[in-house]
Amino acid sequence: MFEEWGVRSGHHINNAWVPGRPGVEVFSPIDEALLGRIAEATEEEVGAAAQGAAAAFPAWAALGAEGRLPYLLRFAEEIGARADAFATVEALDAGILESRMRHGIVPRAQLNIRHFAEAALTLQDRVLETAQARHLVRHDPAGVCAIITPWNSPLMLSTWKLGPALAAGNTCILKAPEWAPFSSALVAQAAEAAGLPPGVLNLLQGTGAGTGAALIDRPELARISFTGSTATGRAIGATAMGRLVPCSLELGGKSPFIVLPGADIDLAARTGALMYRNATQVCLAGTRLLIHEGIFEAFLERMGHYVARLTVGDPRDAATEVGPLIHPRQAARVKAYVDGAVERGAEVRWGGAPSSVGALYFEPTLLTELPASDPIVQEEVFGPVLVAQPFADEAEAIALANDTVYGLGGVCFGPEADAVRVSERVRTGFIWVNSFGIRDLDAPFGGCRQSGVGREGGDWSFEFFSDVKDIIVPKAPFEPSFAHR
Ligand code: NAD
Numbered sequence: 001m002f003e004e005w006g007v008r009s010g011h012h013i014n015n016a017w018v019p020g021r022p023g024v025e026v027f028s029p030i031d032e033a034l035l036g037r038i039a040e041a042t043e044e045e046v047g048a049a050a051q052g053a054a055a056a057f058p059a060w061a062a063l064g065a066e067g068r069l070p071y072l073l074r075f076a077e078e079i080g081a082r083a084d085a086f087a088t089v090e091a092l093d094a095g096i097l098e099s100r101m102r103h104g105i106v107p108r109a110q111l112n113i114r115h116f117a118e119a120a121l122t123l124q125d126r127v128l129e130t131a132q133a134r135h136l137v138r139h140d141p142a143g144v145c146a147i148i149t150p151w152n153s154p155l156m157l158s159t160w161k162l163g164p165a166l167a168a169g170n171t172c173i174l175k176a177p178e179w180a181p182f183s184s185a186l187v188a189q190a191a192e193a194a195g196l197p198p199g200v201l202n203l204l205q206g207t208g209a210g211t212g213a214a215l216i217d218r219p220e221l222a223r224i225s226f227t228g229s230t231a232t233g234r235a236i237g238a239t240a241m242g243r244l245v246p247c248s249l250e251l252g253g254k255s256p257f258i259v260l261p262g263a264d265i266d267l268a269a270r271t272g273a274l275m276y277r278n279a280t281q282v283c284l285a286g287t288r289l290l291i292h293e294g295i296f297e298a299f300l301e302r303m304g305h306y307v308a309r310l311t312v313g314d315p316r317d318a319a320t321e322v323g324p325l326i327h328p329r330q331a332a333r334v335k336a337y338v339d340g341a342v343e344r345g346a347e348v349r350w351g352g353a354p355s356s357v358g359a360l361y362f363e364p365t366l367l368t369e370l371p372a373s374d375p376i377v378q379e380e381v382f383g384p385v386l387v388a389q390p391f392a393d394e395a396e397a398i399a400l401a402n403d404t405v406y407g408l409g410g411v412c413f414g415p416e417a418d419a420v421r422v423s424e425r426v427r428t429g430f431i432w433v434n435s436f437g438i439r440d441l442d443a444p445f446g447g448c449r450q451s452g453v454g455r456e457g458g459d460w461s462f463e464f465f466s467d468v469k470d471i472i473v474p475k476a477p478f479e480p481s482f483a484h485r
Pocket residue numbers: 148149150151152175176177178206207208209211212213214216227228229230231232233235236250251252253282283284380382408447451452
């Protein structure tokens with residue numbers, strides 16, 4: 001069925017489409033309709049992709065950033081040329097709002113490619129002057145990179161990694177997420193249409209346990225960049241370290257959303273309602289509301305006002321703000337989390353049950369009266385379920401904010417100086433002050449503790465996707481000496 005939207009089936013290896021063996025069926029989260037069956041990669045196909053990427057590497061690396069620039073600018077254009085197909089496909093297979101795809105994600109995906117292609121032009125110009133020497137700090141291409149992404153924003157997350165990896169001179173193997181695999185095929189088609197040489201960007205379809213596990217065990221790999229769950233990240237990290245392959249892991253979260261006394265309650269409440277975007281299948285959503293006890297009820301009343309106006313529905317409808325959950329398994333998991341919390345004494349402030357819209361839709365939900373140790377306060381639900389806890393003072397807000405194993409993001413509303421002071425003590429990779437979702441491609445992104453290893457974005461991406469080398473040229477004539485350090 002996906003062929004009718006112009007999506008190619010199978011793997012893309014060395015610029016050829018390889019049918020692969022039949023893999024899992026893919027269903028739409030909108031109505032559980034069967035969308036098609038994707039390929040699963042055999043070991044030989046994974047090997048062919050890895051060898052193809054390895055063979056393409058020397059010539060792609062030798063082009064230099066300037067030589068790669070026209071290819072990558074064309075790649076970004078070809079992504080834009082497929083905006084309608086991307087919007088249709090990710091609404092259908094990932095449940096992402098079609099309007100958001102068109103206006104937000106496709107332009108951002110283009111920027112992911114363009115920005116890093118241009119930024120790479122100055123990558124080799126770094127010189128460190130010390131008293132003794134000039135250090136010519138080079139960022140040499142590393143080699144073959146495996147790029148593994150989840151289903152909750154496939155185009156955005158794949159291009160966020162492909163952009164810097166390719167711009168830095170590496171060749172890539174993209175592993176598509178099996179629950180939302182079709183836009184990754186469009187990415188490979190855009191790369192092929194842009195004229196990227198064979199082997200520079202390969203695509204493998206298939207499951208994590210099959211294709212994914214076979215890919216990360218390939219000896220050709222120089223880097224693994226993974227976004228997904230903490231459990232999978234741990235497994236990938238173990239394999240990568242077994243081979244001493246550097247890996248970047250962007251994992252799950254349970255981020256705090258703090259509202260301090262003196263905050264703009266209306267702005268905080270409107271932003272709080274935004275946490276239900278993508279049915280809260282968003283790693284960086286602030287899912288634990290920590291509200292000062294003096295404004296707790298006033299804030300919830302205000303936020304409830306905005307949440308009541310959210311439209312849950314089909315992601316293809318322009319009026320929809322909250323779409324479906326990705327899969328029946330995920331819908332059952334969300335319901336079990338909420339039912340369990342209610343059994344343990346949680347108060348449902350709003351929502352609390354599946355939506356009448358369809359089997360995979362769940363009402364935006366808020367639970368209170370839960371101890372900090374409750375599983376739904378501690379664990380990532382990945383559905384439209386938030387919890388709210390009151391705090392008495394800054395020290396308690398910070399203690400609660402840091403009281404999970406995660407450390408991805410955060411949000412803090414309050415008078416700016418207070419919000420910055422509190423943010424400094426929240427142990428996460430990033431935190432937004434009086435705002436949410438501002439992402440700058442030059443800024444670092446990633447998580448602490450169980451939310452990940454490493455940072456991507458700007459120079460951090462280039463550090464990861466390069467072999468950094470220091471060429472040391474002395475300033476004074478060098479005299480060999482055994483006494484010399
Ligand atoms: P997942 O870990 O199940 O799967 C992610 C990808 O890894 C898929 O492509 C899957 O096929 C592959 N995979 C699974 N097992 C593998 C293995 N053994 N070897 C190689 N590849 C394997 O995650 P998911 O359910 O698809 O995505 C949701 C998770 O992603 C959530 O935990 C969310 O917080 C996280 N996420 C994090 C970020 C971030 O930037 N930190 C962004 C988006 C999503």
